[in-house]
Amino acid sequence: MIIRDIENAMIARLKKGKGSMAANVCSYGGELDGEPGEVARALPAIWVTFGGIQNTKNANIGKRKYEVVGRFVMIVGEYSVRSEEASQHGGANFHKVGTYRMVGAVRRLLSGQDLAEFGLKVDFLMPGRVRSLFNTHLEHQALSVFACEFDTKWFETALENGKYPFDGPSAFHPDSILTAIAVKPAPMIRPG
Numbered sequence: 562m563i564i565r566d567i568e569n570a571m572i573a574r575l576k577k578g579k580g581s582m583a584a585n586v587c588s589y590g591g592e593l594d595g596e597p598g599e600v601a602r603a604l605p606a607i608w609v610t611f612g613g614i615q616n617t618k619n620a621n622i623g624k625r626k627y628e629v630v631g632r633f634v635m636i637v638g639e640y641s642v643r644s645e646e647a648s649q650h651g652g653a654n655f656h657k658v659g660t661y662r663m664v665g666a667v668r669r670l671l672s673g674q675d676l677a678e679f680g681l682k683v684d685f686l687m688p689g690r691v692r693s694l695f696n697t698h699l700e701h702q703a704l705s706v707f708a709c710e711f712d713t714k715w716f717e718t719a720l721e722n723g724k725y726p727f728d729g730p731s732a733f734h735p736d737s738i739l740t741a742i743a744v745k746p747a748p749m750i751r752p753g
Contacts, residue, residue: 564631572588635667672687
């Protein structure tokens with residue numbers, strides 16, 4: 562649930578701070594895989610997605626607490642009916658921000674934030690790579706899309722060796738993730 566909570570906090574922070582930069586700020590759900598017209602209609606947009614766990618290491622002697630490094634990716638996209646340069650740099654109309662300014666705004670809003678305002682206990686967001694996903698023409702529109710990466714750290718606690726989750730834990734207990742999806746241990750097989 563920490564991954565979902567971090568993603569939602571990033572979306573909330575971007576929505577609050579973005580001004581009129583992007584009409585859509587939400588979790589990425591394959592929007593760039595649609596028909597060209599649908600993609601262009603969704604822009605300008607900022608999509609947030611989990612990029613994976615980059616590293617996990619022991620955080621105590623008992624090997625039950627782990628420091629986890631997770632990566633989140635902000636996908637920013639803009640289009641222009643004029644040119645690729647306008648989709649990147651922005652246009653004469655102030656509504657055409659351009660992906661370069663969107664990248665700068667996303668990094669300004671998220672870099673160094675610990676998301677404590679959303680009740681999270683994670684390390685400060687560390688800005689990472691920014692890379693072009695594509696700059697291309699679709700039909701009569703130039704599209705520019707970039708990915709901005711951010712890493713953060715949090716702690717996870719493992720079950721004791723050989724133990725199973727509690728039945729009926731509170732919603733805030735780490736075992737609640739397992740009981741919420743009705744995971745039950747397999748029956749023990751006794752040697753014959």
